[in-house]
Amino acid sequence: MTKAQQNYFEIFGLEPNFSIDVPKLSSKLRALLNSVHPDRFASSGSQQQMLSMQKTTQLNDAFAVLKNPVKRAQYLLHLKTGIDTSKEHTVNDPEFLMQQLELREELEDISASSDISQLNQFADKISELEEVQEQQMAELFLQKPLDTDELQKAIYKLQFLHKTLSDIEQAEDKLLS
Amino acid sequence: MAYSEKVIDHYENPRNVGSFEKADNSVGTGMVGAPACGDVMKLQIKVNEQGIIEDAKFKTYGCGSAIASSSLITEWVKGKTIDEAQSIKNTQIAEELALPPVKIHCSVLAEDAIKAAVKDYKDKHGQ
Numbered sequence: 001m002t003k004a005q006q007n008y009f010e011i012f013g014l015e016p017n018f019s020i021d022v023p024k025l026s027s028k029l030r031a032l033l034n035s036v037h038p039d040r041f042a043s044s045g046s047q048q049q050m051l052s053m054q055k056t057t058q059l060n061d062a063f064a065v066l067k068n069p070v071k072r073a074q075y076l077l078h079l080k081t082g083i084d085t086s087k088e089h090t091v092n093d094p095e096f097l098m099q100q101l102e103l104r105e106e107l108e109d110i111s112a113s114s115d116i117s118q119l120n121q122f123a124d125k126i127s128e129l130e131e132v133q134e135q136q137m138a139e140l141f142l143q144k145p146l147d148t149d150e151l152q153k154a155i156y157k158l159q160f161l162h163k164t165l166s167d168i169e170q171a172e173d174k175l176l177s
Numbered sequence: 178m179a180y181s182e183k184v185i186d187h188y189e190n191p192r193n194v195g196s197f198e199k200a201d202n203s204v205g206t207g208m209v210g211a212p213a214c215g216d217v218m219k220l221q222i223k224v225n226e227q228g229i230i231e232d233a234k235f236k237t238y239g240c241g242s243a244i245a246s247s248s249l250i251t252e253w254v255k256g257k258t259i260d261e262a263q264s265i266k267n268t269q270i271a272e273e274l275a276l277p278p279v280k281i282h283c284s285v286l287a288e289d290a291i292k293a294a295v296k297d298y299k300d301k302h303g304q
Contacts, residue, residue, distance in 0.1 A: 085212075086213065088211060088213050088282040088285070089212070090209050090210070090285065090286055090289040091210045091211070091212055092208070092209055092289070092293060094206075094208040097208040097219075098208055100210065101208070101219055101238065155212070156210075159213070159215060160210060160212060160217070162215070163214070163215025164215070166215075
């Protein structure tokens with residue numbers, strides 16, 4: 001009997017929830033990677049070696065999705081409801097987008113002033129906003145039945161905050177280089 | 178990926194960057210975003226009593242193609258009626274800027290932005 005493909009949560013022995021202890025997941029990944037490492041099968045047949053390589057790839061793929069809050073939320077929503085939020089689409093949410101635009105403007109001003117301490121403060125502010133958003137996401141995923149409209153909104157909000165965070169990182173790199 | 182010359186031109190010399198007063202009755206504001214790439218686009222039109230767009234401004238945080246698409250569309254809508262502006266298709270923008278397939282969504286965003294701006298203007302005037 002062939003076993004149905006495990007989902008990313010099952011691979012790590014987890015329940016499909018949004019809340020995840022990433023450091024814990026990371027040590028689990030190391031242990032699992034170690035147990036399937038191709039070197040262990042150096043003397044085994046080529047089929048066994050192939051299997052170990054597939055397993056390694058699968059573990060790395062799963063980890064890449066689960067450690068990233070945006071990808072984890074998208075994966076979980078898809079797993080539970082079949083809704084795909086990864087495709088390009090336009091969001092029409094003036095109030096939220098205006099806030100995002102203002103945050104980007106603020107970042108632009110800070111970058112122009114090359115003030116690293118101000119940039120760090122700004123990074124803290126965005127990280128806090130993201131944490132609040134992640135908290136809300138975790139709660140939404142625990143609701144029964146799932147409010148798919150709210151979940152999709154929460155996902156795109158997290159995506160925009162995430163983008164601002166990566167812009168901050170770029171600005172930091174520029175200032176420090 | 179190489180940008181076309183037109184994209185680079187609009188990116189380096191964007192036309193009509195800026196803002197109008199949102200509360201102004203003659204102004205329509207469109208705010209749209211693309212979550213997958215995190216782009217945010219604000220597009221505003223200033224409309225006269227004959228329903229002609231006299232001026233347009235934009236502010237976009239995004240890639241070169243998104244900036245070029247919004248810059249181009251602000252140029253195009255000037256002098257057009259709001260209904261004409263609303264009928265601009267993203268394919269026209271994509272063609273003019275020679276956008277590659279992976280950047281088509283940037284032109285879609287610009288189309289959605291102008292539609293949202295016209296809708297905002299119409300809502301303000303009970304149309």
